[in-house]
Amino acid sequence: MTLSRRVDAKAIERLLRPRSVAIVGASASPGALGATVLANLERFGFTGDIHLINPNRAQIGVRPCLKSVAELPAGIDAAVLAIPHAGVLEAIRDLARRDVGAVVIFSAGFAEGGAAGRAEQQEITRIAAEHGMLIEGPNCLGFVNHADRVALTFVETAWAPLEDRPAIGIVSQSGAMACVLSVMLASRELGVSYCISTGNEAVSGVEDFLDHLLADPYTGIIGLIVEQFRRPLDFLALARRARKLERHLVLLHPGRSNAARESAATHTGALAGDYALMRSKVAGEGVVIVDTLEELGDVLELSVRAKSVPRSGTVIVTESGAFKALALDLAEDTGLTLPVLSDSGAPELRAVIPPFVPVSNPLDLTAQGLVDPDIFKRTLAALAPDQRFGALLLGIIQTDAATADRKFPAIIAALRELRSDKLIALAGLDEGAPVPAQYIRDLRAAGVPYFRSPERAIRAMARLVTAAARAQLEVPRALAVDTSQLPSGVVPEYRAKAILRPLGFPFPAGRLVHTLEEALHEAQSLGYPLALKAQSAALSHKSDAGGVILNLDGPDALAAGWERLHASIASHRPGLVLNGVLLESMGRAGVELIVGGRNDPDWGPVVLAGIGGVQAELLRDFRLIMPGETCESIIEALLSLKGAALLRGFRGAAAVDLRAVAELIVRVGRLLCSAPAIREIDLNPVIAYPSGQGVLALDALILTE
Numbered sequence: 001m002t003l004s005r006r007v008d009a010k011a012i013e014r015l016l017r018p019r020s021v022a023i024v025g026a027s028a029s030p031g032a033l034g035a036t037v038l039a040n041l042e043r044f045g046f047t048g049d050i051h052l053i054n055p056n057r058a059q060i061g062v063r064p065c066l067k068s069v070a071e072l073p074a075g076i077d078a079a080v081l082a083i084p085h086a087g088v089l090e091a092i093r094d095l096a097r098r099d100v101g102a103v104v105i106f107s108a109g110f111a112e113g114g115a116a117g118r119a120e121q122q123e124i125t126r127i128a129a130e131h132g133m134l135i136e137g138p139n140c141l142g143f144v145n146h147a148d149r150v151a152l153t154f155v156e157t158a159w160a161p162l163e164d165r166p167a168i169g170i171v172s173q174s175g176a177m178a179c180v181l182s183v184m185l186a187s188r189e190l191g192v193s194y195c196i197s198t199g200n201e202a203v204s205g206v207e208d209f210l211d212h213l214l215a216d217p218y219t220g221i222i223g224l225i226v227e228q229f230r231r232p233l234d235f236l237a238l239a240r241r242a243r244k245l246e247r248h249l250v251l252l253h254p255g256r257s258n259a260a261r262e263s264a265a266t267h268t269g270a271l272a273g274d275y276a277l278m279r280s281k282v283a284g285e286g287v288v289i290v291d292t293l294e295e296l297g298d299v300l301e302l303s304v305r306a307k308s309v310p311r312s313g314t315v316i317v318t319e320s321g322a323f324k325a326l327a328l329d330l331a332e333d334t335g336l337t338l339p340v341l342s343d344s345g346a347p348e349l350r351a352v353i354p355p356f357v358p359v360s361n362p363l364d365l366t367a368q369g370l371v372d373p374d375i376f377k378r379t380l381a382a383l384a385p386d387q388r389f390g391a392l393l394l395g396i397i398q399t400d401a402a403t404a405d406r407k408f409p410a411i412i413a414a415l416r417e418l419r420s421d422k423l424i425a426l427a428g429l430d431e432g433a434p435v436p437a438q439y440i441r442d443l444r445a446a447g448v449p450y451f452r453s454p455e456r457a458i459r460a461m462a463r464l465v466t467a468a469a470r471a472q473l474e475v476p477r478a479l480a481v482d483t484s485q486l487p488s489g490v491v492p493e494y495r496a497k498a499i500l501r502p503l504g505f506p507f508p509a510g511r512l513v514h515t516l517e518e519a520l521h522e523a524q525s526l527g528y529p530l531a532l533k534a535q536s537a538a539l540s541h542k543s544d545a546g547g548v549i550l551n552l553d554g555p556d557a558l559a560a561g562w563e564r565l566h567a568s569i570a571s572h573r574p575g576l577v578l579n580g581v582l583l584e585s586m587g588r589a590g591v592e593l594i595v596g597g598r599n600d601p602d603w604g605p606v607v608l609a610g611i612g613g614v615q616a617e618l619l620r621d622f623r624l625i626m627p628g629e630t631c632e633s634i635i636e637a638l639l640s641l642k643g644a645a646l647l648r649g650f651r652g653a654a655a656v657d658l659r660a661v662a663e664l665i666v667r668v669g670r671l672l673c674s675a676p677a678i679r680e681i682d683l684n685p686v687i688a689y690p691s692g693q694g695v696l697a698l699d700a701l702i703l704t705e
Contacts, residue, residue: 007204011134012212015102015204016194017148018077019048022100024069024091025082026052028060033106033154034082037142038063040151044159047149051076069094078102080142080152085109088138092124096131103128104152105137111200112139121202128203140199141175144182147193147218155179160186162218166304167193169213171206172225175199177252177293181223184297189444190304193218207234210249214242223300224251229278232602239285243472248303248464250288252296253278280624281603288467298460301449306423309468310390313339314461315383316362318395319369323429323454324362327395330455334462338362339388346386352378362395369396370403373410377417384420391423391461395454398433408439415446423465424448427457473628479503479667481675490537491702494582496681499702504667505683506696510584516562519583520555526585529553532561533582533699534569540701545572551586587696591646591656592685594622595697597668599679605672609634609665611643612685619643627669631662638662647688654690661688664695679703 021041027034034052038060041050051072054065066072069079069091079100081091085107095103110121121138128135136143142153147167151157155175168185172178175197182195193216196209206226213219222242229235242249255275283289288303290296303309314336316327331338341361343350350359353375357366368375376394383392394411398404415424426443428435431452440450451457485499494512501507511522512535523530534547542548546568549561562581569576594612599605610622623637635658638647649655664686672678680703687696 007134007208008132009212011102011132012204012208014077015104015134015136016143016145016150016196016212018102018150018152020051020073020076020078021046021048021150021152022051022053022069022072022076022079022095023082024053024079024095026054026057026060026065027082028057032082034080035060036154036156037080037082037152040144040153040157043157044149044151046151048077069098072098072100074099076100078104078152080104080106082106082154089120089123092127092135096127096133099131100133102134102136104140104142105135105199105202106140106142106154107137108139110138110202121200125202133203135203136197137199138202141179141197143194143196144192145194146191147216153197160191162191162193165189165191166220167191167218168300168304169193169216169219169222170195170225171198171209171213171222172196173198173201173206173227174225177225180293181225181296184293185223185300188297188301188449189441190301201230205230207231207238210235210238210242214238214245214247219247221248221250221300221303223296224249225296226251226253227255229602232278232281233604236281236285236603239282239287243286248288248309248467249286250290250296250299250303250463251282252290252293253282276624277600277603277606280606280626283467283470284473284626284629286467286470286472288463290463294456295459295463298449298451298456299463302423302425302460302464305444305447305449306464307421307447308390308423309464310423311465311469312390313337313388314391314393314465315339315341315386315389316393316395316458317365317379317383318362318429318454319365319367319397320395320429321364321366323395324360324364327362327454327458330458331462334459335466336458336462337465346382348385349379349382352382369407369410373406376407376411377414380414380418380420384418384422389422391465392420392425393454393457393461394424394426395429395457396426398428398430398435401434401436404433404435404439408435408442412439412442412446415443415448423461425451425457425461427451427454429454471630471633473626474630476627476666476670476673479670479674481671483675483677486675486677486702486704487537488704490540491704492535492537492539492579493533493542493700494535494580496700496702500671500700503671505700506664506694507700508585508587508696508698510582512580513583514580516559519558519562519581522583523555523558526583528558529586530558531582531584531586532558532565533584534565535579535582536576537579538576539569539573539578540703545569584698587687587698588689590687590689590696593661593688593695594682594684595661595664595668595686596680596682596684597672598681599672599676605669607665607669607672609638609661610641611646625665625669627673629666629669631659631666634662634665635659656688657691657694658688659691660694661686664697677704679705 025034052065055067057065110117144151178197343359513519530552532549552558552561592612597607607625621642682701683697
């Protein structure tokens with residue numbers, strides 16, 4: 001997919017690696033924005049040209065000051081506006097006249113500040129487009145580039161050489177959170193290549209800087225803090241590229257409110273809220289999604305220090321039976337797979353631990369680490385070759401300095417000697433215990449992160465391992481949809497089924513009828529029992545208006561049902577003219593599901609599947625599934641539903657035909673990809689029958705653009 005670029009890659013380069021910088025609003029006053037920018041550049045040892053602009057000073061320190069932007073030489077790479085909001089727009093015009101390549105705008109009060117501010121920001125965007133000038137911000141904190149010793153930010157920053165450490169790139173719409181994350185990572189002795197704040201994104205946004213960092217030789221992992229994706233399809237394309245490059249993207253997206261879009265005509269439209277859709281789409285492309293700032297730092301550290309990210313299970317080694325139980329709970333809550341360990345299944349491990357210690361996962365070594373610290377080495381050596389495990393967590397009791405001195409040297413020596421390619425982390429069970437800093441540094445040098453609590457370690461491992469294990473999406477095969485049959489707006493059930501039936505969608509036999517006489521005639525060929533359903537584009541939820549009559553078992557019941565249906569419609573929707581009534585064979589009882597999907601204008605197609613029926617929106621037991629997922633991964637998602645017991649066979653009932661359900665979901669995904677004009681599709685209920693007996697969609701509704 002080609003990115004819908006708003007800025008040229010060379011413009012990003014001029015901003016992030018400038019050879020010349022202008023500070024508009026330079027100052028000698030401590031704490032002033034312009035003063036801090038200059039101090040940062042000098043502290044970083046920036047070797048390019050620095051031009052200061054202050055109409056009230058001849059010089060600052062030993063550096064001369066220009067009176068105005070008009071005195072700048074043409075073609076400066078990057079300028080920083082360290083001035084109040086009122087002067088920004090005029091300064092942008094002046095900088096454009098001097099052919100400045102890029103501008104960092106600190107000031108707030110633009111698009112986030114009301115109609116007047118939005119108009120000013122739009123003018124900034126227009127000027128930048130006209131002159132080919134990149135804008136970072138407004139309402140941003142600028143950026144730091146440790147690789148090239150550039151810091152155009154008003155946050156006082158020290159240069160941190162990358163040396164040979166793996167480096168993390170940070171891109172954040174929030175400048176404050178970018179700084180907080182940068183400090184957090186530095187405290188863990190992790191290198192940061194770039195820390196970029198995008199602010200209001202008048203011109204350049206998260207996608208532009210991510211595009212740059214994916215090609216940057218200093219950046220291995222990228223942490224993202226995004227409150228709103230302004231170019232979602234571009235982000236998904238970049239996430240796919242990152243996956244091919246084996247670069248992990250770790251995303252924190254604040255704002256988990258799951259409000260549905262207004263005027264959703266289908267259950268699917270109401271259920272697939274914006275945040276849930278974003279999360280599913282992004283996760284589908286392999287992005288690791290976290291829920292807190294703490295998790296973001298934990299996953300980034302684990303990802304950087306890992307020699308490889310496994311797709312297999314995890315083994316937990318601890319020293320507490322109670323924590324063993326807690327770990328099992330946490331693993332279940334987070335989706336971390338803990339393969340079973342047993343005496344017979346792990347003879348190498350059985351041979352090196354005391355006979356009173358049962359072989360299990362989690363493995364409780366009891367207090368043996370105190371009396372026999374070498375047990376850690378023997379245990380790790382026995383587990384290292386086991387291909388059932390790609391990750392290993394040590395949950396250690398630390399207590400005091402003496403205990404740490406007994407255990408940590410043995411563990412560190414074992415890790416150094418082992419040189420395993422597994423993902424390994426160590427967590428202290430007793431947060432706050434006095435562990436000497438040198439031990440933590442030694443663990444990190446061995447590629448093993450140290451966590452203050454095991455809960456954090458388990459959550460971070462689960463995030464990383466689960467994302468790595470996701471299968472890459474396939475390109476869905478097209479369906480031959482005749483879009484000429486698609487009217488605009490709501491497509492009622494009878495027309496929707498006529499369009500979908502030839503494409504392999506399973507529906508009951510039925511006829512559209514207009515009179516009772518016609519219904520009685522068609523009933524003879526369809527056979528009883530039958531259902532009656534009112535048909536109108538203005539009646540998307542028929543049952544709410546009494547427009548569905550079921551289990552009509554003969555001509556008299558059909559005639560009575562006909563009268564009752566029309567009376568209900570007249571009562572609930574006076575004056576509504578029906579397109580007709582759909583007369584259908586009654587489907588057999590089974591498990592009710594909902595299957596639907598939508599072509600989101602921002603994120604593209606997505607399929608929804610879950611427990612269905614008229615309570616679908618109330619129960620909200622569903623999963624969002626990406627077109628291109630395999631039947632196997634879809635079945636796994638279905639079995640993670642809260643109501644999965646109904647699918648496996650509940651209280652003696654037979655297990656449902658999950659393969660047929662998955663194939664229907666795949667078909668809906670193919671339909672959405674083949675017909676972008678379909679905005680929403682709703683099949684509810686879909687009746688799932690016992691294994692081998694397939695599925696039947698009893699209702700169908702399509703909404704087009």
